[in-house]
Amino acid sequence: MSFARPEGYGERPRRIEAFGGRVRGRTAAAAACVVLGLGLVGGAVTGSWLTGGSGGEPDQDAYATAGGLWHSIPVDQLFPRTVTGTGAGPGGADRTWTRIAVAPDSGCANAFDPLLKKALAPVGCARLLRATYTDATQSYVTTVGLMFTKADATAMNALATRFKNERLDRRTDLMPRPYAAKGTAAAGFGDKQRASWTINVFTDAPVVVYAVSGWADGRSVDAPQPAADAEQSGATTAPAQAGLGNEAQGLADRIGRDLRRTAVGGSPSPSTAGGGAS
Missing domain, CATH: 1.20.5 (Single alpha-helices involved in coiled-coils or other helix-helix interfaces)
Known part of the structure; x- marks a missing residue:
């Protein structure tokens, strides 16, 4: 040519x-x-x-991977034996949590109060994993839960929108239940000991992450407060003054973040270190 x-x-x-x-x-x-x-x-x-931001439609492969993590990775990766929260405490103080109990993986039949169970019902419960941690001074105990759902991204978005618009994560009649284990600092951690909590409905994975905290000495709490309020500057309630909102939010954030990293092929953050199962 x-x-x-x-x-x-x-x-x-x-x-x-x-x-x-x-x-x-x-x-x-x-x-x-x-x-x-x-x-x-x-x-x-x-x-x-x-x-956890809204970046449009979630990656379907990562979404599916996250939904199956409960049976494909070790418990020490989902719930590290030690979790370090840099700046997670009141006033930006550092926190270190030690895992003291892991609940057998199960369904959600007895894990939630009736109203919370009803609120979560639209996405279904495929599996529930829970672990309880204590702080470095063993003054506080916190249960972290990972509820793997049966829902697609559309249903998870709808649930997240409802929780946000109706402020369901701040209602005291929708608090998650703790996991108490005999022979540990959480032995007396029951429903009446719940002091602060957080619930996070993921929109990019079929997972609901929650945490609920209380005192390790088994004292009952008359006025529990959601972590989002207890963390506010100037909050004067007993849970806020003790930093129990930070305990719940700090652990939930780090466990949820590492779950996401694992789902996209990464590894847990440097702030977490695995260990033997307790």
């Missing part, structure tokens, strides 16, 4: 060469922008998934 010679062929080669250089330069720049743009989009999606 041959083409006619362009006008000025051989007369102004430097101009043509320069023009070709500009075209090649612009093409390379455009390609770089495309690559950079794709990288930013990919980074935004991954970052959104790890932080």
Whole structure:
């Protein structure tokens, strides 16, 4: 295949060469922008998934992977034996939690108060995993739960929207139940000992993460307070003053974050360290 010679062929080669250089330069720049743009989009999606933000439709492979993690990875990875929360305490103080009990994996039949069970019913309960931790001074105990649901992304979005709009995560009649284990600091951690709690409905994974905290000495609590309120500056309730809102929120955040990292092929964060099952 041959083409006619362009006008000025051989007369102004430097101009043509320069023009070709500009075209090649612009093409390379455009390609770089495309690559950079794709990288930013990919980074935004991954970052959104790890932080729980709404970055559009969740990755279906990661969504499906997250739903099956309850039977595919060790308990020490879901609930590390030791969890370190840098800046997780009141005033940005550091926290260290030690796992003292792991509940047998089960359904949700007796794990929730009736109203909370009813609120979660639309997404179904495929499996429930729970572990109880205590702080470094063994003054507080906190149960963290991972409820793996049977729902698709649409149903999880609907549930998350309802919890947000109706503030269901702040109602005292919708508190999760703790897991008490005999012979541990949580032996007396029952329904009346619940002091603060948090519930997080994921929209990018079929999982509901929750945590509920209380005092390790078994004292009952007359006025429990949701973690979102107990963490507020100036809160004067007993759970807030003791930092029990931070206990619940800090553990739930870190367990949930590591679950997401595992689902997208990463590893638990440096703030968590696995150990033998207790």
